[in-house]
Amino acid sequence: MINRQSYVEKLEAVQEDVLRMGTLMEEAVEKAIRALVDQDVELAREVIRDDDLIDDMEHEIEEHCMKIIATEQPVARDLRILFTAMKITTDLERMSDNAVNIAKIARKIGKEKHIKPLIDIPRMAQLAVSMVRDAVDAYVKLDVEKAFE
DSSP states (O other), rough: HHHHHHHHHHHHHHHHHHHHHHHHHHHHHHHHHHHHHTTOOHHHHHHHEEEEEEHHHHHHHHHHHHHHHHHHOOOOOHHHHOOOOHHHHHHHHHHHHHHHHHHHHHHHHTTOSSSSOHHHHHHHHHHHHHHHHHHHHHHHHHHHHHHHO
């Protein structure tokens, strides 16, 4: 029974790590957009600097999943949880890289006046972050209906 409890805790730890990585990615996108809109070069540098943490999390989660697969031999639902975690982390890392690209643009623009007010870009970023938050939440809660939404 102790072995089963340990196994369940390992699966839950993977899901919690994915949730943490998702939160870090959300923060990166929000900061990058704020740096662009507010022309905050220091905030842009922070986004670029902090990207390594998200990159490291991707590798750690993948390694954790592979170790569970190799040592616990999960099947069915549990295997899908682990494979999905690996797929999600790849996408979260890619989104974080996009936040870095936005931050680099913000840094390059600096204090140069925008051609027009940035209204649609922050709105699109907010929608994207909300969609990712809902998707990660659906994964963590194993909520199939929410995932389809």
